[in-house]
Amino acid sequence: MKNGSARRALTDFLDHVRYERGLSKETVRAYRSDLERLLGFAKEHHCMDRDVHVHELTDEVVHRYVASLHGRLAKTSQARVLSACRSFFRFLVDRGDLAHDPMRTVRSPKLPTTVPGFLSxxxxxxxxxxxxxxxxxxxxxxxxxxxxxxxxxxxxxxxxxxxxxxxxxxxxxxxxxxxxxxxxxxxxxxxxxxxxxxxxxxxxxxxxxxxxxxxxxxxxxxxxxxxxxxxxxxxxxxxxxxxxxxxxxxxxxHGLRHSFATHLLSSGADLRSIQEMLGHASLSTTQRYTKVHLDQLMKVYDQAHPRSRKR
Missing domain, CATH: 1.10.443.10 (Intergrase catalytic core)
Structure with missing residues (x-):
């Protein structure tokens, strides 16, 4: 296990996700912001006037940092921060900077299923x-x-x-x-x-x-x-x-993107084809539009069916 600078490790990680994994500049920028907050939290936790070392990113520090997010950030933002932390610590473990992953016992918040906005x-x-x-x-x-x-x-x-x-x-x-x-x-x-x-x-x-x-x-x-x-x-x-x-x-x-997908689904396009056009890595991401389509069907049904018409 190495005892190098955590800031140096962060720079190496950001280079890795940008040039080797091919993540966008916007994603890399978000990773940098979220992980710099983690390093700042660790520095305050240890009351240090120097940069944090990798081995000082302990389970206790990481768990306290995660706990500090509750009530301060929306659940979607918390999930984004935890995703950045997971990727960072996996990188550190894989290259031998840490013996184990402090994020291994951290659960992500359960996110509500949201219906994306779109035009008819x-x-x-x-x-x-x-x-x-x-x-x-x-x-x-x-x-x-x-x-x-x-x-x-x-x-x-x-x-x-x-x-x-x-x-x-x-x-x-x-x-x-x-x-x-x-x-x-x-x-x-x-x-x-x-x-x-x-x-x-x-x-x-x-x-x-x-x-x-x-x-x-x-x-x-x-x-x-x-x-x-x-x-x-x-x-x-x-x-x-x-x-x-x-x-x-x-x-x-993004609402026009949602409109595109929802209108295709309503016209009979299959999910796999929509997934390909949207560039989704996972079909589960595309399946959100199934819920949108069903919600619209239920709305029409409630308004039109004589035995279900809303008074």
Missing amino acids: VDDTVRFLDHLEQQARRTGAPWMQARDWAILETLYSTGLRVGELVSLDRDSVEGKQGLVRVLGKGAKERIVPIGSKALEALHYYLSARDRALGAGHDRALFVNTRGGRLTDRSVRRILKARLHQAGQWRPLSP
């Missing part, structure tokens, strides 16, 4: 039709066309917002109706894209090239300065466009 088919169609009308107005700025293309693409493909903003112009193969996506863990997958989204992309790229010049940037979606859009920018765009279209229900870009 009719609301989605009305929203996207409104965006198209705005984009095609005479004299409309090219950003209108961009926003239409962004939201059509999100709904047509079910991409995560991080995957969307990472797309390049050559990621879309228009003739075949396919998009090459680099997903979680740097895994590439091929996703179908519908004709309406391709129409919106063609209209947007033509408008953008006229405004900024052809081949201005390899990124598919850019800001007014020509740089690649960020996740946050897409969230702002969706919020603003929903407001302008009179859709007051709060919805995130």
Whole structure:
């Protein structure tokens, strides 16, 4: 068992998950934040004015840290922190820094089953039709066309917002109706894209090239300065466009991903195909949409069936 610096070990771990396991920058950033809090807690626990050593991350320190999360963080946040800790300590044990894993007896909080937010088919169609009308107005700025293309693409493909903003112009193969996506863990997958989204992309790229010049940037979606859009920018765009279209229900870009999956399931698509398109590693993740679909069926039944109609 080594007695090296825990901070050095953390740096090695973050390099490992990013370059060897291929986790995204956002996941690595979250791991860093959560585990630096653990090291800070251990330093205070030992009342030290130096960095913590790996062997000082004892069962007692780790269990006290986990206990400190209760009441301070939501259960979903607690689960995220515990996941980071488990990965970190497995790494330390595997390379011989620790003799045993302090997390081996720690249980994760039981998370409530949540129904993801999404739009109905009719609301989605009305929203996207409104965006198209705005984009095609005479004299409309090219950003209108961009926003239409962004939201059509999100709904047509079910991409995560991080995957969307990472797309390049050559990621879309228009003739075949396919998009090459680099997903979680740097895994590439091929996703179908519908004709309406391709129409919106063609209209947007033509408008953008006229405004900024052809081949201005390899990124598919850019800001007014020509740089690649960020996740946050897409969230702002969706919020603003929903407001302008009179859709007051709060919805995130992930909500369009939920809408994509729920509408496919409602139309008879099988879970395995939806799992492949969404890029889920586990079918159990995709099965959440089964609950959404059943909830909708029950709502329709309760409202329509003469012997179950809610008074």
